[in-house]
Amino acid sequence: MTDYGHPITFGLSLDPSAHELDATRQLAQAADDGGLDYLAVQDHPYQPGHLDTWTMISHLAARTSRINFLTDVADLQLRPPTMLAKAGASLGVLTGGRIVLGVGGGASADAVAAMGGTRRTGGDTVAYTTEALQIMRRALAGDVVRFAGAHLAVEGYRGGPVPPAPVPLWLGGQRPRMLTVAGRHSDGWISPLNIYVPPEEVPSRQQIIDEAARAAGRDPAVVRRIYNVIGTIGGSGGPGGTGLVGDAQLWVDTLTRWAVDLGFDTFIFWPTASPRSQLRAFTERVVPAVREQVREFRGQR
Template sequence: MTDYGHPITFGLSLDPAADRLPETRRLARAAQAHGLDYLAVQDHPYQPGHLDAWTLISHLAAHTETVTFVTDVADLQLRPPAMLAKAAASLSVLTGGRVTLGVGGGASTDAIAAMGGARRSRGDMVTYTAEALQVMRAALAGQGVRLASEQHTIEGYDGGPLPPRPVPLWLGSQGPRMLAVTGALSDGWISPLNIYVPPAEVPAKQRRIDEAALAAGRRPSDVRRVYNVIGPLADAAHLTEWALELGFDTFVFWPTDAPRRQLDRFAAEVVPAVRAAVEAGR
């Protein structure tokens, strides 16, 4: 049994398709009304039909008041870390702290290169990501940043503005080296969708994160655990098991069709059932 003791939280993944914007706005407001904790937006800017994630989040933030937004996940190779920290700090100030920064090394080398990003090897991408997390951590704390390495050249950035509360840095990862970076340097692990990382594969990945956290002088519980769960409707029994047995504390629901109906059922039936069952199980 692995349970890191964090509060159980829930989010909804919003489709960034440009032609679905009116529905996306309605879903964002409905998720807030249901009391969900997070609204998540994927970041695939090389998709012609997708709105830019940061622009969409900024727009939706103006249509909501309490829910927190998370990039799930921002592509670090297309969003340099000092600039990404600036954007996150700015949005945090504008929204009263409603920002969690989920980042990743980048899912598609070809797509990144097609937009002008560097074509990095897998090893270089891991190094780039680890250094980027440290850059963002310092910048979000309002510190000065200088870094001259093979992957980054930052000649002197003064971080700011200071967010009203710390912006968590969650890292999307799957391979062993990136999972180690997650444990050593991030505030949370964002697992890919449950169809890509099925439950049977999770314990080994959690152990890798835990070992890296301990080696870095941290506690495994310093890292939150986030599972992206695709519909048609997440099952309360499965989510409870994944919280108590696999260690996940946050579930981001990705509806497959009829998203408003699925959201209403998820928030009204699944969320309270999971919270009650996890509390009883603990």
Template structure:
């Protein structure tokens, strides 16, 4: 069992489909009112029906006051790291620190190429992502950035503005090289959906992250661990992901906390998102918090 004993947090994935804009805005406001910590927006700009993730987050931030936003995850091959840091820092200042950066190396090369991106693959993509994380970190700290490499040509950018609160860098990853990169450099790991990285496949991935963190002189307990959970609360019958009543969700998320090491769960509802959000936030979340507290205290 792996429990890093980090505080729990919960979020909702917002659908960036342009035709569902009115519902997306209602969900963002409802999630804040119901006490969730995060609103997550996927970044697939090559999808013709999707809004641009940063444009959507920027707009929604004006309709909310407390809840934080998370790119889940921003594609580094389509968003140059220095410019991405500028956007994140700017929006962090405008929202009083309500921005976190989930980033990925670019998992769909052909789609990236369709927008003019370089479509890097394999070790080349990992090396690019590692260098990009370093540039993001320096830029978000407000440092001067200069680098000439096969991947980047930055001639001396003086970064700014500096965010009022640190912008966390959480790396989306599922294969060994990227998982090790998360352990070495990122502030946390974002797992793909539970149907892509199922629970039985999580421990080996956590181990890769932990070993890389220790080798880099870092404490694995300091890293955030985010699980994107697709499913339905209270739905009977079939469907992808975690499907069952409230008690099953509570049992499962508590086990995924103390047994698999996750501390943050982002709901991806597959049906009736407004009803699912209500069930998740009002019934599942408080019960999971209570269950995990009981387990950790030995009660």
């Protein structure tokens, strides 16, 4: 599989539960201090115990200094693309460019409808997402957006403010039609968790993205590749463990292989327990070693 050559970056997924807020604040600061690249927040606003993702990111951005924030992923069915672009651009200005918009077609049509959104499934979701990405890209660039699609219409929105650095648009998905959209229109593909898209299924998905990018006249290497990795650092693998489970060296070797063989350049860690100690193990024992091993592999090629 192609190594697309991007710098290897790392992030931590934060729990958006309201009752975990104090611990989440501490984790965010520790990740910022520890040199991670991203803090990622899932977006399931129909969960009554979850804080709103955008409000939570804004709150944590004000309490950190250098780390980037990633919506992993924002539900486009519940967040109109012009407003989401406005929010992303605004936070890009306020944070000096520390925001990446990960977006998706929506995890649950029933939950979207329950909140008053339009129920879309299948091809309609793919078409809506395609239109939304086109609108958002123009809005984030500060252009005047006029768009008439099958699902979205914008009659002349003037985008802005323009942040100091472009806000990337990364698309989450795993099915062929959505992967095609990622290749044609996004700046990155966010894979679901490694327990949902296991490593052996990744090459076929990367191929779809690459072929779609080429068909659109794009170099596949411009599309970043992001893997959400659930698991535990420490202990031994085997039955009963969720995701990637093993000692730090197993994590180093596995993430290195997933980078140079599967093409991922960013790993978002979802610890299954003890997030503070897991974060420490990740930042101190895994991240620097993976970066070094990938540099060595690339130097040998």
